[in-house]
Amino acid sequence: MNDKLLLATSNQGKVSEYRTLLKEIPLRLVTPAELGITTVVEEVGQSLEENARLKAVALAAESGLVALADDSGLEVDALGGEPGPLSARYAGEGASDRDRVNYLLSRLKDVPWEKRTACFRCVIALATPAGDVKTCSGECRGFIAFEPKGEHGFGYDPIFYLPAFKKTMAELPPEIKNRISHRGRAARKVYRLLTRKPFNLLKG
Numbered sequence: 778m779n780d781k782l783l784l785a786t787s788n789q790g791k792v793s794e795y796r797t798l799l800k801e802i803p804l805r806l807v808t809p810a811e812l813g814i815t816t817v818v819e820e821v822g823q824s825l826e827e828n829a830r831l832k833a834v835a836l837a838a839e840s841g842l843v844a845l846a847d848d849s850g851l852e853v854d855a856l857g858g859e860p861g862p863l864s865a866r867y868a869g870e871g872a873s874d875r876d877r878v879n880y881l882l883s884r885l886k887d888v889p890w891e892k893r894t895a896c897f898r899c900v901i902a903l904a905t906p907a908g909d910v911k912t913c914s915g916e917c918r919g920f921i922a923f924e925p926k927g928e929h930g931f932g933y934d935p936i937f938y939l940p941a942f943k944k945t946m947a948e949l950p951p952e953i954k955n956r957i958s959h960r961g962r963a964a965r966k967v968y969r970l971l972t973r974k975p976f977n978l979l980k981g
């Protein structure tokens with residue numbers, strides 16, 4: 778097997794978390810940019826799982842490497858589960874993390890604390906160049922804060938409040954986020970898949 782694993786994402790926040798979460802796998806993590814791959818896979822699926830599969834299969838075929846893609850989304854109960862799979866495009870094309878946070882806060886401006894429950898979900902797809910795919914998922918529950926707080930993490934972290942810590946995800950150091958996050962939970966399952974011997978993505 779090739780000694781590289783392609784992290785099929787253009788999100789630097791995810792890349793940095795995976796470098797820690799998967800640092801013990803016997804494969805070198807490489808990014809599309811490092812391989813000169815600029816393909817952008819349209820997230821046309823209806824679910825996180827479909828989109829993660831689309832991204833992983835396309836990049837594995839293009840690179841000839843096993844590829845790991847991550848589709849994540851924030852489901853807010855008071856918004857009927859929005860933005861969900863649309864989380865990256867919630868404030869329109871070209872919007873920044875800050876724009877998305879502000880837009881979500883504006884949609885929740887009249888919603889009281891007890892109704893601000895939310896769930897972060899992460900689906901990771903691992904694909905081989907031949908198109909075999911395996912998925913793992915993880916979730917993390919919390920509340921949408923009334924205002925952003927904290928400098929760590931990325932995306933919606935500054936407004937994702939965790940009652941157990943009395944802090945937002947962005948106020949937690951990366952090692953704690955990795956321990957409890959949707960991505961951390963999914964990545965530990967992926968770690969087990971990638972380290973079992975003999976390596977076979979389709980087993981079990």
Ligand code: ITT
Pocket residue numbers: 785786787788791820847848849850851864865866874877930931932933934958960
């Ligand atoms: P790739 O598709 O290239 O991986 P992306 O940023 O488009 O990058 P997603 O489609 O999974 O990734 O985006 C989901 C949105 O949710 C996006 O705005 C992210 O910044 C945000 N997000 C994902 N994981 C997050 C996390 O751990 N904490 C906070 N926000 C997160």
